[in-house]
Amino acid sequence: MCLGIIIFKIICLAFKFHWSIFVTISVKVTSLVLWWFVRIRTRDILEMMKQLEYIQAELKYHDFQKALKTSKAAAVFTLLVLCLQPLVLSLRYLKNQGEGLTCSLAHVSSEITAQSILVILLHEYASIYVNTSITYAVALFYSLYCYLFSLCLKKRRRSVFQTFHLYRYVLKYFKVIEKVMSALIFIIIAHFLVSLFKDMMVLINVVQKGRGMMLFSYGFDFLVCGAMITAVILSAERVQLRANSMRRYLTEYVPNDLKISCARMMEDGDRLKLTGWGTFTIRKPLLLTLVTWLISYGIIIFQFSSK
Numbered sequence: 549m550c551l552g553i554i555i556f557k558i559i560c561l562a563f564k565f566h567w568s569i570f571v572t573i574s575v576k577v578t579s580l581v582l583w584w585f586v587r588i589r590t591r592d593i594l595e596m597m598k599q600l601e602y603i604q605a606e607l608k609y610h611d612f613q614k615a616l617k618t619s620k621a622a623a624v625f626t627l628l629v630l631c632l633q634p635l636v637l638s639l640r641y642l643k644n645q646g647e648g649l650t651c652s653l654a655h656v657s658s659e660i661t662a663q664s665i666l667v668i669l670l671h672e673y674a675s676i677y678v679n680t681s682i683t684y685a686v687a688l689f690y691s692l693y694c695y696l697f698s699l700c701l702k703k704r705r706r707s708v709f710q711t712f713h714l715y716r717y718v719l720k721y722f723k724v725i726e727k728v729m730s731a732l733i734f735i736i737i738a739h740f741l742v743s744l745f746k747d748m749m750v751l752i753n754v755v756q757k758g759r760g761m762m763l764f765s766y767g768f769d770f771l772v773c774g775a776m777i778t779a780v781i782l783s784a785e786r787v788q789l790r791a792n793s794m795r796r797y798l799t800e801y802v803p804n805d806l807k808i809s810c811a812r813m814m815e816d817g818d819r820l821k822l823t824g825w826g827t828f829t830i831r832k833p834l835l836l837t838l839v840t841w842l843i844s845y846g847i848i849i850f851q852f853s854s855k
Contacts, residue, residue, distance in 0.1 A: 571746045578739035579679045585732055586682060592728040596693070599724060603717050606700040615696050622692060626684050629772055633680070634672035637765045638665075683739050686732055687776045694783040694822075697721065701790040708801050715798055718791050722820055733780065734824035740777045744770060744842060752850050777838070784822045784830035791820045 586593075607615075701718065747770040754762045822830045 571742060571749065574742045575679060575739065575746060578735055578742060579682065582682050582686065582732065582735045582739065585735060586686060589728055589732065593689075596724055596728050599721060600693075600696065600700070603700045603714065606702075606714065607696075608702075608704075611699040611702065615692075615699055618695065619692050622688055626688055630676060630681055630684065633769065633772065634669065634676045636768050637676070638668050638672045639765055680743075683736055684776060687736050687740075687780050690729055690733060690736075691779045691783040693725075694787045698783070698787040698790050701787065701794060703790075703793070708798070708803060711794060711798060712802065715794055718794065719820070722791065722822070725822060730823050731825045733822075733830065734827065736780065737777060737824055740773045741838065741841075743773045744777075745845065747773070748842065748846050749849055752846065752853055756853065778835060781830055781832065781835045785832050788821055788831065795820060 701714075706714070747766045750766045751763060751770065754766065824830060828834055
């Protein structure tokens with residue numbers, strides 16, 4: 549069903565070509581690719597979740613409760629967004645009596661009736677489910693996985709041998725995360741970027757034309773996308789910092805009987821980073837780069853649209 553909805557929207561929009569339509573198609577294409585990748589990697593993702601059981605002894609009860617509360621709050625927030633976002637986005641169509649509603653599976657009358665409201669809501673819920681539900685789910689999973697992993701690496705009293713043993717697992721887990729999730733994260737960040745770019749184009753146009761309701765609708769979507777991409781980057785940054793801190797500790801305090809084994813492990817230091825399909829490292833500088841990119845293109849779009 550999801551595949552059918554996406555293909556229908558892409559084909560329909562292709563016959564109404566415009567730069568804004570091209571960006572919208574890009575959002576839907578990245579969603580389609582992400583659905584496909586997740587189906588392929590489902591078994592690997594489940595195995596990745598089980599691997600944390602080997603170091604669960606490193607997770608203190610207080611940290612476990614903290615992680616549990618955080619995961620519940622994040623899940624509730626995501627569900628609320630998925631439920632409220634279609635309602636918020638529907639306001640722009642209800643305000644303008646269906647104006648701008650393209651590629652709907654049912655006819656929308658120019659007058660506001662119960663049927664037209666239902667069609668608009670179903671249209672938005674279908675679009676949100678297909679376009680963003682899988683993206684939010686994978687982004688939330690990745691963020692919480694990295695957060696839980698970082699709690700297991702939290703600084704506490706450990707012997708050098710215990711740290712050495714834990715570091716072996718860390719190297720293994722980083723390799724698995726890269727293998728399973730790096731392509732997914734690349735697609736997610738691409739999806740969020742295209743979504744932010746689309747929202748930015750609409751927001752600039754809305755500000756110039758003074759449509760307050762559309763400003764609220766697309767502004768909400770812009771903030772949610774920005775929050776999701778920030779959570780992904782900061783959670784990945786946190787686990788990388790703690791893993792590299794452990795690596796530096798072993799470099800300084802490793803005993804003589806472990807120096808040979810540790811030296812071999814230290815050669816794999818480049819594996820202690822999380823990337824998006826090997827093209828970029830998921831660290832804070834990436835967030836600054838994305839913000840700079842959005843501001844630069846926002847200025848360009850504003851200058852061209854004001855002419």
